[in-house]
Amino acid sequence: xxxxxxxxxxxxxxxxxxxxxxxxxxxxxxxxxxxxxxxxxxxxxxxxxxxxxxxxxxxxxxxxxxxxxxxxxxxxxxxxxxxxxxxxxxxxxxxxxxxxxxxxxxxxxxxxxxxxxxxxxxxxxxxxxxxxxxxxxxxxxxxxxxxxxxxxxxxxxxxxxxxxxxxxxxxxxxxxxxxxxxxxxxxxxxxxxxxxxxxxxxxxxxxxxxxxxxxxxxxxxxxxxxxxxxxxxxxxxxxxxxxxxxxxxxxxxxxxxxxxxxxxxxxxxxxxxxxxxxxxxxxxxxxxxxxxxxxxxxxxxxxxxxxxxxxxxxxxxxxxxxxxxxxxxxxxxxxxxxxxxxxxxxxxxxxxxxxxxxxxxxxxxxxxxxxxxxxxxxxxxxxxxxxxxxxxxxxxxxxxxxxxxxxxxxxxxxxxxxxxxxxxxxxxxxxxxxxxxxxxxxxxxxxxxxxxxxxxxxxxxxxxxxxxxxxxxxxxxxxxxxxxxxxxxxxxxxxxxxxxxxxxxxxxxxxxxxxxxx
Numbered sequence: 001x002x003x004x005x006x007x008x009x010x011x012x013x014x015x016x017x018x019x020x021x022x023x024x025x026x027x028x029x030x031x032x033x034x035x036x037x038x039x040x041x042x043x044x045x046x047x048x049x050x051x052x053x054x055x056x057x058x059x060x061x062x063x064x065x066x067x068x069x070x071x072x073x074x075x076x077x078x079x080x081x082x083x084x085x086x087x088x089x090x091x092x093x094x095x096x097x098x099x100x101x102x103x104x105x106x107x108x109x110x111x112x113x114x115x116x117x118x119x120x121x122x123x124x125x126x127x128x129x130x131x132x133x134x135x136x137x138x139x140x141x142x143x144x145x146x147x148x149x150x151x152x153x154x155x156x157x158x159x160x161x162x163x164x165x166x167x168x169x170x171x172x173x174x175x176x177x178x179x180x181x182x183x184x185x186x187x188x189x190x191x192x193x194x195x196x197x198x199x200x201x202x203x204x205x206x207x208x209x210x211x212x213x214x215x216x217x218x219x220x221x222x223x224x225x226x227x228x229x230x231x232x233x234x235x236x237x238x239x240x241x242x243x244x245x246x247x248x249x250x251x252x253x254x255x256x257x258x259x260x261x262x263x264x265x266x267x268x269x270x271x272x273x274x275x276x277x278x279x280x281x282x283x284x285x286x287x288x289x290x291x292x293x294x295x296x297x298x299x300x301x302x303x304x305x306x307x308x309x310x311x312x313x314x315x316x317x318x319x320x321x322x323x324x325x326x327x328x329x330x331x332x333x334x335x336x337x338x339x340x341x342x343x344x345x346x347x348x349x350x351x352x353x354x355x356x357x358x359x360x361x362x363x364x365x366x367x368x369x370x371x372x373x374x375x376x377x378x379x380x381x382x383x384x385x386x387x388x389x390x391x392x393x394x395x396x397x398x399x400x401x402x403x404x405x406x407x408x409x410x411x412x413x414x415x416x417x418x419x420x421x422x423x424x425x426x427x428x429x430x431x432x433x434x435x436x437x438x439x440x441x442x443x444x445x446x447x448x449x450x451x452x453x454x455x456x457x458x459x460x461x462x463x464x465x466x467x468x469x470x471x472x473x474x475x476x477x478x479x480x481x482x483x484x485x486x487x488x489x490x491x492x493x494x495x496x497x498x499x500x501x502x503x504x505x506x507x508x509x510x511x512x513x514x515x516x517x518x
Contacts, residue, residue: 031393034072034081035065044074049213053494054377054405057082061406070392076218079398081383084406086413086442091389092381092402093442093450098124101451102382104399106217108209111234118303120311124384124451130296131304132455134269140456150186151463152353154179156517159350159470162508163516169480173321173503176467180317183463188308189248190265199244199309205237206310210496241309245302266308270301308456315375316460318499320467322373323365325504326420327472328479329488333422334472337362338511341473347512351469356462362469364422364430366461370408370437370446372420375460377405377498379448404445405498413443474516475508 037060039045051060052075061071061084069085083089092100101124103109109121116122119131158179162170177200214230216223226232252271257264259272273296327334340361345351356362381400386393394400409417415424415431424430435441438457439449447454454460471477479488491501510516 032391034070034389034392034394036060036072037064039074044076046075046218048073049075052213054403054498055494057378057401057403058084058406058409061403068390070390072392076215077220078218079395081389081394081398081400082403083400084403085410086407088390089402089407089445089449090442092400093439093445093448096387096389097450099384099387100381100400102384103452104380104382106210107214107223108212108230108234112206112209112238113306114299114303116303117297117299118307119455120307121380127296127300131300134273135266135304135308136455140459148353148459148462151183151459151466154182154186155463155467155470156350157182158467159474160516162471162475163510166475166508166510169505169507171503171505172324172471173317173500173505176320176324177313177317179467180313180320180463183316184308184312187459188266188305188312190252190263190267198240202237202240202244203310203313204499205233206241206306207314207495207497207499209234209237210310211494241306242302244309245305248305249298249301267301267305270296270304274298274301311454312456312460314497314499316463318497319369319373319375319460319464321500321504323369323464323468324471324477324506325488325490325500326369326372327365328477328504328506329485329490330420331485333365333420334477336422337365337468337472338476341469345473348514350512350514350516351466351473353466356465356469359465359469360426361422362465362472364425366465366468367425367437367444368420368422371414371444372408372418373492373498374404374408374446375454375497376448377494378402378496379404379452381452402445402448404448407443407445410443474510474512476511477506477508480505480507 037045037048040047048056048060051057057071060073061069061082065071069083069088071082071084073080073082083092103116103121103123105116105121110116113121119128119135122128122131158175162175181200181203209230212230213228215227216225248267249271252267256271257268261268327337340359341351344358345355379402381402383394383396383398383400385396388394407413411417424432425435427433432444435444437444437446439445439447439453442449447457479485489500489502492498493501
């Protein structure tokens with residue numbers, strides 16, 4: 001009996017493979033698809049699954065395409081498209097922005113975001129627009145002074161903590177991660193007392209799970225088998241994060257702030273909106289239905305908190321650590337920044353917000369770091385409709401990855417693309433002086449572009465600039481144990497973000513003549 005069942009299953013698989021091959025050839029005979037390696041029947045390009053990283057996709061695009069920047073791959077039942085050149089990024093994110101404004105729904109994304117109840121991975125539409133507006137106005141806007149004040153306070157506290165370790169090796173990576181966590185908790189949730197080492201591990205696990213390869217995403221009928229063992233990790237990670245998020249929500253419910261309280265944070269605003277909806281539901285059914293259609297539920301609140309925890313902490317911390325690592329590996333560049341700080345600020349006081357606009361070379365360092373190490377190297381999108389892109393047919397619900405990492409290292413757009421050379425942005429002498437990262441220069445889009453560009457860009461940049469300025473102004477830095485700059489590992493670790501594979505450790509010594517106080 002067993003051999004009969006085996007024979008039937010093998011025959012079915014063989015017929016499916018023939019059908020897949022036939023349909024694939026039939027489709028190609030009528031339309032032009034994005035170029036890529038020759039797919040195998042049924043499984044497509046699954047044998048290339050290990051190449052689904054920023055570096056791997058860059059390699060495939062260089063070797064299997066026509067140089068236009070479109071790479072088509074079929075992974076099981078899933079069509080994917082990688083865009084890796086500035087002109088094609090402009091086509092997708094500006095000219096055809098609406099079509100490319102959706103987000104894909106992997107198993108991990110769907111589960112960890114409470115069935116895409118968040119802002120980062122929700123499909124484009126009224127609910128997403130409302131959540132984005134709420135986040136921008138109540139957290140990321142410069143008008144929300146509490147967010148920006150929290151950056152200054154937490155950076156100052158970190159500087160004092162490092163000063164207490166002067167002359168001894170410091171794990172910069174861990175300190176910066178703790179700094180980013182404190183900034184986000186203080187700005188978004190009104191406190192930084194919720195976090196501990198467990199939370200740091202959970203956030204790092206989220207990053208890995210968001211970017212992990214899950215065979216169930218490509219063969220839906222195999223999801224129940226959990227062949228990668230990821231489903232257990234997903235449940236464990238969300239359960240652990242739920243504990244922290246529920247604690248934040250309940251503390252805000254138990255200690256509500258008045259609407260005119262200057263210390264109100266984003267969670268207060270979201271809870272008010274949720275409560276207003278419940279009240280209106282009892283008196284005005286029509287208006288309640290309209291509010292309900294916006295979809296702001298407790299799951300929305302929890303998912304947005306998750307977005308901010310993950311997006312705000314991991315990306316900011318990674319960017320600051322990469323900047324410090326690049327400067328430690330390039331002592332001459334570090335010397336240029338510190339010389340500028342001494343001239344603009346002086347060694348008798350700390351850096352203030354008003355100084356940042358005058359620190360032009362520091363600004364070049366920030367730009368160069370974001371070019372080489374974008375916060376999200378592969379920006380995930382999904383097509384809402386069929387579309388012809390550069391003469392190639394892209395079907396609806398194609399998973400699209402904008403390879404921001406490859407675009408920032410494009411040989412056609414940048415001289416010495418892999419070199420850390422901040423002076424390329426210098427006005428009057430740098431070939432990239434006119435390029436800006438706010439979404440209009442498609443050679444340089446570390447925060448994405450179009451409707452789905454990063455809403456927290458301004459706050460993240462401010463945190464990065466102030467933290468770097470203070471770390472480099474208050475201290476001189478050396479690598480530990482006589483390590484030379486050429487020995488410093490610059491290897492990255494792939495997830496949804498790309499942090500350093502090894503934490504940066506360096507030895508600080510006090511540089512200023514003034515006392516360091518919070």
